[in-house]
Amino acid sequence: MSQSRPDVIVVGGGVAGIAASVRLAGEGARVLLLETRKKLGGRATSFTDVRTGETLDNCQHVALACCVNYLDLCARLGVDHLLRWTEEIHWAEPGGRISTMRPGPLPAPGHFTGSMLRATFLDLSEKRAIAGAMLAILRTREASGTFGDWLRARRQPERAVRRFWEPVVVSACNLGVDRVDASCAIKVFRDGFLAARDASRMSVAGVPLVRLYDPAERAIHDAGGEVRLGVSVSRVGETSVTTDAHETIVAERVICAVPPERGAKIIDADLRVRDTRLHALERFTHSPILGVHLELDRPVMDLPHAVLLDQRTQWVFNKDETPPPPEVARDGAVIGGDVSGGGTGATSGGGGASGGQRLHAVVSAADEWMGLTEEEIGARVLEDVRACFPRAHDASLVRVRAVKEKRATFAATPEVERIRPTITGETSLLLAGDYTRVGWPATMEGATRSGYLAAAACLGKDEAWALSPDLAPALLPRMLRR
Ligand SMILES: Cc1cc2nc3c(=O)[nH]c(=O)nc-3n(C[C@H](O)[C@H](O)[C@H](O)COP(=O)(O)OP(=O)(O)OC[C@H]3O[C@@H](n4cnc5c(N)ncnc54)[C@H](O)[C@@H]3O)c2cc1C
Incomplete structure (x- = not known):
């Protein structure tokens, strides 16, 4: 295709651009x-990782079953079989007591009733308060202010907020309850947990993330398109772009799929004046996420993952779970699976053969961690793991690799939610990216939706063509929303 003029130029090869x-x-x-x-x-x-040669993910990425468009994209790329699924979410209390949430026999929204009643990390009055707020969520269409305000108005006990609402919200929205937009958090509980029984099934990639997106290059190429990597765009116009190498490429349409702060730098100044969607691109603020790869000298947890209660570290994933069958990459190298016996070469398999254990810890809304050294981060995470897993009491760190993503996602505050731009606007430039107004938090699902909608706009197709139908809500959630 390199000889002929493209129909559409897509700038940015993240999930939205793909x-x-x-x-x-x-x-x-x-x-x-x-x-x-x-x-x-x-x-x-x-x-x-230059120190070890390992392929490491910047951070564990999780997708729920309600992320129907992201899952559709994985299927189109032929990588959906590389996702590992679980219905269970484990919550670890200080001291080591574990509560497991799993859907029971009742239809949604009652499917977590049994798990909730059995959970030991909340008392009965806290559970009652949470159930009341859940019903209110099912009835809520719009909410203003922060989710913290919303919870206070529903008299949620402090411990219910700290042990239940906060861990879920901070993981899904990358902002704590006192900063996050109320509607954004409400959507997480409604669509991710209450609406449908299967909505909260959780998947993680069983291979390094990069392997999920590699096939996109081939898919686009095979369909007659072209992917150019290592090409930086320095100017974006309505029907043309210019690269850093001063090449100007013209097309019918341009989709700008870079983050807002990049868009503000490269979209033509004239467009940014004419198109009101683009006026606020510079005003987006961000929230950091920290991903910490740890190797311990001994196994400390058997669970595949756990939410750590009352700790500064929110989630820990066990990277020594049974790995998926090794895959053979295009260049013939074995990827995924445990090929290393505890060191180099693989990410998703374990370091179990060395007698130790590999964990991956996630800290969302990690502002106060950003100034710490890797050593300090490792020590803090280990302290948190020890608090919730007594077997870790005498464990020591063999290795730590911390990945700080300062601009991990936009900060979904009420102010930022108001300035999210639409995909189409007053000029013919199309926007895509998790920050666009797609009704989702900054997630791979939000990014996929924006990309699908931008593609539909180029092709003159509608939303019904673009998007996969959401999981069908059960009867009661449907009735309560009327
Ligand atoms: C640490 C971390 C953990 C996360 N965890 C989760 C999770 O568990 N679940 C979940 O759903 N989401 C998670 N997210 C969010 C998710 O990764 C993002 O929402 C999603 O990947 C955003 O995709 P995007 O295409 O909108 O943007 P990006 O991924 O930012 O893509 C934009 C692309 O544009 C390219 N680009 C920028 N400037 C130019 C230029 N001038 N020319 C050409 N190309 C350019 C960039 O290199 C980039 O590849 C996490 C994010 C981070 C950082």
Whole structure:
């Protein structure tokens, strides 16, 4: 295609840009995807650790079953079988007591009733208060202010907020209850937990994230499109872009799928004046996430993951779970699975053969961790793991690798939620990205939706064509929302 003029140029090869390109190419549009890095995936990606040669994810990425468009994208890329699924979420209290949430026999929204009643980390009055707020969530259409205000108005006990609402919200929205927009948090509980029995099934990639997005290059290429990696775009116009190498490429349409602060720098100044959607791009603020890869000298947990209660570390994932069958990469190297016996070469398999254990810890809304050294981070996480897993009491760190993502996601405050731009606007430039107004928090699902909708706009198709139907809500959630 490099000889002929593309129909659509997509700038940015994160999940949003990939989603847009794959849909466009699938419909026979000549698409040109330009990505500044040497690989696709954007913020949902992996890197090679120079110290060990390992392929590590920047951070564990989780997708729930309600992320129907992201899962559709994985299926289109032929990588859906690489996701590992679980219905269970484990909550670890200080001292080691574990409560497991799993859907029971009751229809939604009552499917977690049994688990909730059995959970030991909340008392009965806290559980009653949470149940009341859940019913209010099912009835709520719009909410203003922060979710913290919303919870206070529903008289939620302090411990219910700290042990239940906060861990879920901070993981899903990357902002604590006192900063996050109320509607954003309410959506997480309604669509992710209450609406449908299967909505909260959770998946993680069984291979390094980069392997989920590698096939996009081939898919776009096979459909007659082109992906150019290592090409930085310095100017975006309505029907043309200019690269850092001073090449100007013209197309029918341009989709700008870079984060808002980048868009503010590269979109033509004239467009930014004419198109009111673009006026607030510079006003987006961000919230950091910290991903910590740890190797301990002994196994400390058998669970696949756990939410750590009352700790500064929110989640720990066990990377020594049974790995999926090794896959053979295009270059013939074995990827995924435990090929190393505890050291180099793989990410998703374990270091179990060395007698130790590999964990991955996640800290969302990690502002106060950003100034810490890797050593301090490792020590803090280990302290938190020890608090909740008594077997870790005498464990020591063999290795730690902390990945700080200062601009992990936009900060979903009420102020920022108001300035999220639409995909189409007063000019013909299309926007895509998790920050666009797609009604989702900053997630791979939000990014995929934006890409699909931008592709639909290029092709003159509607939302029903673009998006997969949401999981069908059960009867009671449907009735309560009327
Ligand atoms: C640490 C961390 C943990 C996360 N955990 C989760 C999770 O568990 N579940 C979940 O759903 N989401 C999670 N997210 C959020 C998720 O990764 C993002 O919402 C999603 O990947 C955003 O995709 P995007 O395409 O909108 O943006 P990006 O991924 O930022 O893609 C934009 C792309 O544009 C490229 N680009 C920028 N400037 C230029 C230029 N001038 N020219 C060409 N290309 C350019 C960039 O290199 C990048 O590849 C997490 C994010 C982080 C950082």
